[in-house]
Amino acid sequence: xxxSASAKKRLRQSLDRRARNRTVRxxxxxxxxxxxxxxxxxxxxxxxxxxxxxxxxxDQAAAKKVLHANAAARLKSRLSKAIKAMKTKAxx
Numbered sequence: 001x002x003x004s005a006s007a008k009k010r011l012r013q014s015l016d017r018r019a020r021n022r023t024v025r026x027x028x029x030x031x032x033x034x035x036x037x038x039x040x041x042x043x044x045x046x047x048x049x050x051x052x053x054x055x056x057x058x059d060q061a062a063a064k065k066v067l068h069a070n071a072a073a074r075l076k077s078r079l080s081k082a083i084k085a086m087k088t089k090a091x092x
Contacts, residue, residue: 024066031057032075039082042090047083054079 002008035050055076062072 021064021066024061024064028057028061028067032079035079036082039079039086042086044083044087044090047086051079051083 002011031050031054035047035054038046038050058067058072058076061067062069
């Protein structure tokens with residue numbers, strides 16, 4: 001338990017920040033799962049819309065430092081690659 005006033009304030013701040021980060025991270029994970037299920041479903045139009053919203057959420061999380069910028073870029077790249085593979089598989 002914090003003893004000084006500044007330590008008590010830091011504890012309050014860290015708890016607030018943790019709660020905020022958890023909500024962002026949870027919604028991000030849900031959005032990534034939605035994107036992956038639409039890719040597995042094979043609907044190209046739905047994939048594009050889900051991918052767009054996923055990219056937006058990834059960029060927002062990276063901007064808020066909830067997720068590292070390189071991790072966000074890596075996830076975007078992998079999702080994009082999966083969508084392209086799904087489209088080529090569907091067209092051939």
